[in-house]
Amino acid sequence: MNRTGELVEIVLPGKVEPEGLATRRGPVPAPGPGQVLIRTEATGVSFAEQQMRRGRYYDQPPFPFVPGYDLVGTVLTTGEGVDPALAGTRVAALVKVGGWASHVVADAADAVPVPAGIGAAEAETLVVNGVTAWQMLHRKARVRAGHTVVVLGANGGVGSVLVQLALAAGARVIGTASPRHHEALRAQGVLPVDYRADDLAARIRALAPRGADAVFDHVGGRGIVDSWRLLAPGGTLVSYGSASTRDAEGSKQWPVLKLLGRVWLWNALPNRRRACFYNVWAGRTLSRDRFRARLHADLTQVFAALGRGEVSARVAARLPLERAAEALRLAESGTVAGKVVLIP
Template structure:
């Protein structure tokens, strides 16, 4: 049987429902994955409020990404994939004991890498890697500003930037400053009313890139902090998560503002990062994901990238996982585990929470 978590509508975390149904058979080009771990990302926090830009109609199964073993393959898929561990971007459907996926979306996880640790760098890792290398054109000697440097994407982005030889300034609440320093970044208080002045003190000529998941009116300061030739990479609208109204309006307003900045003669670029852009050219998109996520997973396997697991909770405790992820008390990513595989599944310990 398949067990999955259902989001029935705009509900509080305790409104999540657990259901079981027969295991599906993989169709042509598909693989059935026995899920070992799936993460709680900011996307699910928006989805439960009905605030994610292109979420499916309720009810549906959340889960933006997963790591697991291929249990069965459909026609046209190499049966040798069975029993091997892969990471998959799913957008939805990951909070389950099993998931049907397009076999082309499978990205192999290196031997010896724990499933829960690998899970922390799937959507977070590919997002950070592509923003840093494909959008901001990372090079040694740059100085960048990372908002939310203690979060899932932020902590991964800081490490990848430092590995490239980049100086990082990271915003976070004071309780997380020690963790941000440990990553190799200089922390600043995101609530400081003089935050722009503080960043200017650290980077008098401006920064070469800003990575901003917050959106809202604060995006203006992010753009103004850029040096000439710098790049603003916007990848979310966290500031409007709890604002009633349309899920599309904040994104559309942000896109309009970025487009305007790009046509003004200011010598700086503004870019909205969409992980799913280009998927219409499916084969090329999947190859790019395999290449980029493969590099992130290789860094994890070599020890050059450290996974930050905030907590591991059983799939049945997804509500607690959601509450913890929304609490702003943890560093890294909350991971839901199923008990499949050989990793430390079922360990409910909070690994990265503030004590």
């Protein structure tokens, strides 16, 4: 258990099985100028951590480090230059690493207030997944009512939020998933397709003979070509991952670089379709203020959609932080719907 005044962190020491994660304890850090100290109430297990433990995430830091892509918690103390009134506020933060800890120091400008009435675990499910889905749908593909969209992995962390936001926007949604999830998808209004079907592209094309206005592909690999061919004139392909190479050996950068190369080539061709590779961190280096403004605006929109009932917070399981190995195994099993949440 976390004692008062003690920091508890889960450390990824190297390329290990989930049971190789280590627990580290120490003093709670103090926030510096422009920072806040957050007592973590919920952090999650996403695909990023699954890739990181394999050493396969594109720009992960060198081992050892504390994983944890995002978190929700309460501001305990503020550093110099930060409004002291922020203390006691529940906030969400996108951190990429460091979230699997009882206490996290973050820049105050990166903390987004969580509306009253939303639980920490529920809010956690929509931080990185919600921002990713919202920005791809509305900033990249600009989906509107009447559009037909294809979501690969419609029952996944990002995919399930994409489906709900697209339906709320008035789009017709075709989603790939394993058959055990098809009934739930149909209940939402999604047209499900078995992602393991040999003729997957043909089955999707039969449901959208004129092509799709947007395709969201987290798989990458050779299948990205099929996703491009599914587009209707004026359609947009949004590639946002390379899940097909999760267990591959060799360079972790190469799959992403190949995707970027394909996107560049397709956009250079004389056609009426468009492709883009989405990265939630894009633009942060060039303009941190603009990045933060978009993050605040878009996550606020996602929380508002949750409040309106357009999006549901799907918590697959809640486990104590010290059981991170079990949580990681569960998330990697592919047997759960929603996000596995760690509670410090």
